[in-house]
Amino acid sequence: MATNRTFTMLKPDAIENGYLGKVLDMIVGAGFEIKAMKYTRLSEDEAKKFYEVHAERPFYGELVEYMTSGPIVAAILEKDNAVADFRALIGATDPAEAEEGTIRKSYAESKAKNAVHGSDSDENAAIEGEFHFNAAEIF
């Protein structure tokens, strides 16, 4: 059964380009409730661990460098069908392929600097949420 939570990060390009408020507004406007939120910067070790699944991909080094290049916002979001609905809200990995009205179409710079992360499964949503938040930080 699908759980009702997902995990997101507003990535360094979104913060750097001044889209923090606009992206949060789209998320809340789409019916997601914020259960946990943190403004932080990933260390190299944290970014490597978070993206471990991509360790063999040619862009892994670039991805880690980019994700540690500035502050991010990490959050746990709640809504029915959260994982799938949030993936639909953010759009395709490459903003050039993302549909109109999606966060990436509106605010991402490129396939690499694509403004926002969204968990791809309920299992990963739980793992990623626990990576960033302890129980006392989740409301």
Ligand code: GDP
């Ligand atoms: P997502 O689930 O839509 O975020 O996409 P993936 O799981 O395939 O990739 C994870 C993240 O790696 C993406 O969101 C991008 O930030 C980054 N990424 C994906 N493809 C590329 C690429 O070709 N080059 C670089 N530098 N980064 C990429």
